[in-house]
Amino acid sequence: MSASLREEATCPVCLELFSNPISLSCVHTFCYDCIQLWLLERKDMKLTCPICREVTDKAPLEEWQIRTLTLLTQQHGFLLEQSLHMRKEFLKFREDMTLDAVTANSRLVLSNDLRKVQCGKICHDLVDDPQRFTHMACVLGTSCFSSGYHYWEVEVEDGKDWALGVCKQSVDRNRKSGFSSEHGFWVISMKAGTIYSNSIPETRISASPGLSHIGIFLDVEIEEIKFFDVRNDALIYIHSNFSCFESLHPFFCPELPGESGSGGTLSICS
Incomplete structure (x- = not known):
């Protein structure tokens, strides 16, 4: 590449x-x-x-x-x-990861094995929990990282909007919009077919058409997270030198539903 x-x-x-x-x-x-x-x-x-x-x-x-x-x-x-x-070396640090249902916004639909998520139109009647995202259609992974190296992969649907990365344990679960690094999110996102970083200012990122398989490598020690286009063996973006003195969680935000039904699915690769 x-x-x-x-x-x-x-x-x-x-x-x-x-x-x-x-x-x-x-x-x-x-x-x-x-x-x-x-x-x-x-x-x-x-x-x-x-x-x-x-x-x-x-x-x-x-x-x-x-x-x-x-x-x-x-x-x-x-x-x-x-x-x-x-990237091949990162596979030895691969995480067996699932989604944390307790944190899922009420519009999200999670698979039985907690590896897939999509956003529906109906708000489900869920038990109130301070860990749950109230407004944004997001969910965290069950893994919690405070040291070491960690790698996971996510399948995204071609042409759909999404956001992936990590966030701080203490992020405001009542935020109504925005995943900026200023508020403890280090992600990349797909919006209308274009990929952006959540750096300040927001940066447009070049990527291969038909991007569908994202690899994410987190090095907590040097405060760096890398995003890869797995199918094309390409580096997409690096968030580096982010200062965080607390645990980090994998972050998932699938596409909001359109008129035709539910939004696109995000799937954690096993």
Whole structure:
């Protein structure tokens, strides 16, 4: 995967990492200087794609996302490669995890084995408990982490909204919205097909289309949580240096239901 990241950040003309990347109307991307040299070499001075040979009269577009990817590859390429290879090592720290029904919001429906959750339209008449999320459709895992290394995987439904990660033991169960790190949540979330971190400010994250299997590795000692796209063996995001002096719990928030029925399901992999 680290090789493919570098490939995505490499200009097909000079075969170096992009410098001021621009894209043509055919969506092929090149260094700005490479296109300038290519244009000067052509007698007709027509803007023709070096790859597909499509001729365009539209101005090239600056590729800010590719520029960002290139900078990340330049600055953190070794760390990205190391993180991807380490995911297999994380399996030795895999947790046998279930959902904690006591914390589940009254709209959530949990499977009998407590490994799946989805949000319905009906509020169930549950016993009041201070551990239960009153307003937000969330549930915690039964595991409680105060030290060591911990790994778990979750299946998410393609195209559905969700939030996954960890939170502090003491988070306000009566909050009406928001999973910010400021309030003790360290998660990533899917919203309308786009992934975000809950950092301040909220950060949009690049991820593979069809993301459906999330791996989560928590290192309590160095205060770091990593999220992986398991199927594509790709690192999605790292929350690091979060300061927490209390136990952490796995956090799950499935999609709210639409007009057609219940929302998407989150499933803890066994």
